[in-house]
Amino acid sequence: MALFDKRTKQSLGGASSQPNISTRDIPSEVPVIGLKNTVIYPFTVVPVFFEDTTSLRALEYAQTHDNIIGAFAMNKPFDPSVKEESDDQKFPQLKPEDLNVVGTACVIHRVMPVSGKAGAMVVLQGLAKIEATHIRMEDDLLKAVVTVLDETVRDSKEVRALMKNALNTAQHIIQNTPYLPQELQIALEDLNDPLKFVYLLATLVRFDMAEKQMILEEDSVKEKLKKTAAILSRELEQIELGGKIVSNVKKEFNKMSREAFLRQQLKEIQRELGEESETQQEANEYRKKMDSGDFPDEVTKDVGREIERLESMHPHSSEYQVIRTYLDWVFDLPWGVAKSKAVDLKKVEATLNADHYGLEEVKKRLLEYLAVQKLSPKLKGPILCFVGPPGVGKTSLGKSIANALGREFVRISLGGVHDEAEIRGHRRTYVGAMPGKIIQGIRRAGVPNPVFMLDEIDKVGTDFRGDPSSALLEVLDPEQNGTFRDHYLDLNYDLSQVLFIATANILDTMQPALRDRMEVIDLSGYIDEEKQEIAKTHLWPRVLERHGLTKSKVKLQDSVFPVVINEYTREAGVRNLERELSKLARKVVFDMVHGKQKTATISPEKARGYLGSQRVFPEIKARTSRPGVATGMAVTQAGGEILFIETAQMPGGRGFMVTGSLGEIMKESARAALSVVRSRSEKLGIPDQFFKRNDIHVHVPQGAVPKDGPSAGVAMVTAIVSLILNKPVKHDVAMTGEITLTGQVLPVGGIKEKILAAKRAGISTVVLPKRNESDVKDIAPKLLKGLKVHFVESIDEVFSLVLSK
Numbered sequence: 001m002a003l004f005d006k007r008t009k010q011s012l013g014g015a016s017s018q019p020n021i022s023t024r025d026i027p028s029e030v031p032v033i034g035l036k037n038t039v040i041y042p043f044t045v046v047p048v049f050f051e052d053t054t055s056l057r058a059l060e061y062a063q064t065h066d067n068i069i070g071a072f073a074m075n076k077p078f079d080p081s082v083k084e085e086s087d088d089q090k091f092p093q094l095k096p097e098d099l100n101v102v103g104t105a106c107v108i109h110r111v112m113p114v115s116g117k118a119g120a121m122v123v124l125q126g127l128a129k130i131e132a133t134h135i136r137m138e139d140d141l142l143k144a145v146v147t148v149l150d151e152t153v154r155d156s157k158e159v160r161a162l163m164k165n166a167l168n169t170a171q172h173i174i175q176n177t178p179y180l181p182q183e184l185q186i187a188l189e190d191l192n193d194p195l196k197f198v199y200l201l202a203t204l205v206r207f208d209m210a211e212k213q214m215i216l217e218e219d220s221v222k223e224k225l226k227k228t229a230a231i232l233s234r235e236l237e238q239i240e241l242g243g244k245i246v247s248n249v250k251k252e253f254n255k256m257s258r259e260a261f262l263r264q265q266l267k268e269i270q271r272e273l274g275e276e277s278e279t280q281q282e283a284n285e286y287r288k289k290m291d292s293g294d295f296p297d298e299v300t301k302d303v304g305r306e307i308e309r310l311e312s313m314h315p316h317s318s319e320y321q322v323i324r325t326y327l328d329w330v331f332d333l334p335w336g337v338a339k340s341k342a343v344d345l346k347k348v349e350a351t352l353n354a355d356h357y358g359l360e361e362v363k364k365r366l367l368e369y370l371a372v373q374k375l376s377p378k379l380k381g382p383i384l385c386f387v388g389p390p391g392v393g394k395t396s397l398g399k400s401i402a403n404a405l406g407r408e409f410v411r412i413s414l415g416g417v418h419d420e421a422e423i424r425g426h427r428r429t430y431v432g433a434m435p436g437k438i439i440q441g442i443r444r445a446g447v448p449n450p451v452f453m454l455d456e457i458d459k460v461g462t463d464f465r466g467d468p469s470s471a472l473l474e475v476l477d478p479e480q481n482g483t484f485r486d487h488y489l490d491l492n493y494d495l496s497q498v499l500f501i502a503t504a505n506i507l508d509t510m511q512p513a514l515r516d517r518m519e520v521i522d523l524s525g526y527i528d529e530e531k532q533e534i535a536k537t538h539l540w541p542r543v544l545e546r547h548g549l550t551k552s553k554v555k556l557q558d559s560v561f562p563v564v565i566n567e568y569t570r571e572a573g574v575r576n577l578e579r580e581l582s583k584l585a586r587k588v589v590f591d592m593v594h595g596k597q598k599t600a601t602i603s604p605e606k607a608r609g610y611l612g613s614q615r616v617f618p619e620i621k622a623r624t625s626r627p628g629v630a631t632g633m634a635v636t637q638a639g640g641e642i643l644f645i646e647t648a649q650m651p652g653g654r655g656f657m658v659t660g661s662l663g664e665i666m667k668e669s670a671r672a673a674l675s676v677v678r679s680r681s682e683k684l685g686i687p688d689q690f691f692k693r694n695d696i697h698v699h700v701p702q703g704a705v706p707k708d709g710p711s712a713g714v715a716m717v718t719a720i721v722s723l724i725l726n727k728p729v730k731h732d733v734a735m736t737g738e739i740t741l742t743g744q745v746l747p748v749g750g751i752k753e754k755i756l757a758a759k760r761a762g763i764s765t766v767v768l769p770k771r772n773e774s775d776v777k778d779i780a781p782k783l784l785k786g787l788k789v790h791f792v793e794s795i796d797e798v799f800s801l802v803l804s805k
């Protein structure tokens with residue numbers, strides 16, 4: 001252990017670092033000692049052990065002369081095997097060519113014999129850097145002619161900075177190296193002289209021989225400092241690395257068996273050596289992915305841990321695969337913030353118009369919604385919900401919005417989802433666990449900000465497996481969906497960039513809590529004229545394209561559309577219409593290929609031939625020609641529909657019967673209808689004994705379809721009255737409205753759907769509750785064209801309107 005010599009430091013203090021006292025005393029020729037594994041620097045005091053005869057002789061000589069000796073480091077590593085081989089020559093001789101020419105003149109402080117060993121421990125103090133111009137052997141003694149090399153120090157800011165830097169590194173090394181005393185740090189901090197500073201450092205810290213020599217030989221103190229700093233940093237790195245390996249291994253040790261411990265240690269060593277096993281390669285691939293992506297902190301932390309687990313596992317174990325699948329999920333997901341494009345409302349409007357005919361109100365509301373979003377993106381509006389029967393364009397509107405906004409589109413169907421785990425995933429402890437539909441959808445989208453359609457949100461069910469709607473509520477709540485937690489991922493995922501759009505067929509069956517979150521946009525269906533336009537401008541061109549046809553090859557006469565619409569489809573939307581048009585196209589292609597024709601024209605007759613026998617018949621006239629049948633209007637999943645209320649009377653007097661898969665409410669409504677009629681017997685001119693002698697049966701076909709609700713009240717009363725008075729109901733009239741016992745007509749829902757259904761069925765007059773008048777005002781006038789609407793407050797107004805004379 002070397003320590004700085006206090007006396008020298010004091011006596012040499014000051015700006016000049018030249019130890020002039022000593023240099024003056026250095027003779028021009030000095031005895032030479034060879035240093036096997038160290039370099040002695042000026043100003044330092046070092047104990048050295050000598051055992052070679054040459055050096056021992058030189059020490060002896062010096063002690064009898066000036067007490068000054070030239071210490072030169074050997075220029076190649078000392079090879080102890082040489083010594084062992086030559087038994088007779090225990091102490092190999094030094095040769096001049098083994099020594100560096102730059103060395104240090106030293107003063108001998110003490111020579112101490114070492115017990116039990118030949119040789120001596122010598123305490124030397126470096127005086128000055130010297131260069132040997134000539135070394136020769138003289139009676140077992142090496143002597144060198146030397147010149148003192150001046151080392152002046154030019155102090156500068158840069159030198160100070162370099163010192164500070166080196167000091168900093170040295171401090172770390174000292175703190176992490178048990179064999180270096182803490183006092184050293186203080187000694188270094190105290191040292192003002194750069195040259196002494198650098199020499200002390202180079203003495204104490206573990207440099208190899210060539211490096212030590214290099215520091216000595218370097219002329220400028222600046223370079224010395226730079227090189228020292230570089231070596232120190234390398235040293236520090238190694239120390240830290242050693243510490244890291246030990247501490248990494250320790251951390252894992254508690255958890256693992258001995259074998260696993262050894263494997264882990266092997267891995268750490270392999271990793272540092274750059275050798276990788278199969279699992280490590282895989283783990284490193286994942287690490288690379290992690291480094292190259294922009295992941296939230298939580299992900300980096302938790303997933304980092306999973307990667308470590310993966311690494312310590314056997315690649316054939318089942319858990320290994322489980323973790324891999326998990327990691328793949330994590331890295332396949334789009335994380336971070338998507339670059340949001342500015343919303344161009346003009347472009348959105350143009351796209352919506354190009355993709356969809358009509359739907360003015362819907363488009364307007366969509367644009368309003370997007371305008372608000374654009375102005376204040378922070379303001380989290382409600383989720384949009386498109387409500388309407390199948391085939392009215394809910395899904396395709398969603399796609400169109402995504403298109404217009406330049407975002408990805410994904411759709412998941414919630415129909416029949418009963419289990420919360422389907423939305424939110426299964427915990428990973430489940431065998432075959434997977435993320436839920438939301439996260440799956442996001443992965444499919446590949447971006448964190450898609451337009452995300454939740455189809456059939458009215459059809460999620462609740463049962464013992466948990467309530468999916470609570471998970472949906474979280475997804476749809478802007479306050480919560482920034483940290484959506486899928487059970488499988490077990491990480492927060494930010495859904496706040498997603499534009500969710502829900503769709504539903506009817507609102508009635510939707511969970512009230514869900515409905516409250518949403519802004520409902522109604523798409524109630526199309527009238528014939530609209531369907532014709534849609535078919536002409538959108539469906540048919542698309543069908544043509546899909547079949548590789550063009551307008552010039554296949555001409556479709558406009559009069560074909562009404563035929564397809566009225567004779568082959570009956571629906572609120574246009575889905576079947578599109579299907580029938582596709583069928584036409586298919587058949588035309590077949591004919592053209594067989595008949596080797598280049599072109600074809602489709603007329604109504606030809607269309608009927610292609611589509612087969614008529615499938616939809618105007619049945620109202622036939623059905624309502626008898627007394628006792630009234631036409632009602634209802635709303636179902638498929639949109640508005642007309643339905644027939646049939647009544648029959650028979651002698652008996654046992655009572656009243658209701659059939660046709662009716663729900664409780666509808667059954668009660670039928671009883672109320674009967675009471676309304678009975679209470680009006682006298683007014684209506686019904687014979688006294690009629691109800692005593694006759695049974696009344698009310699039936700609502702189609703018998704297999706469940707129906708419920710109070711809105712058929714008016715039609716039921718009408719049917720019963722028509723039956724008893726034997727006056728048929730006018731065949732082109734349909735009616736809706738709830739009835740009270742006193743005969744008042746109460747408002748009902750779904751007016752627009754009902755009116756559309758009536759028009760579809762060829763009805764020309766509808767009877768509606770007075771208090772639904774405002775609903776009718778909201779309907780575009782073109783939808784009401786050709787329809788006579790009567791508003792009534794009491795059932796008594798109805799009979800004169802609907803019963804034929």
Ligand SMILES: Nc1ncnc2c1ncn2[C@@H]1O[C@H](COP(=O)(O)OP(=O)(O)O)[C@@H](O)[C@H]1O
Nearest residue numbers: 355356357390391392393394395396534538574
């Ligand atoms: N107004 C419209 N203009 C043009 N095409 C329409 C319109 N409404 C519906 N369609 C087309 O009808 C088909 C069925 O629509 P879809 O979006 O699947 O209905 P939904 O999702 O409401 O059941 C789609 O091909 C759609 O493009």
Ligand SMILES: [Mg+2]
Nearest residue numbers: 394395396455
């Ligand atoms: Mg759809």
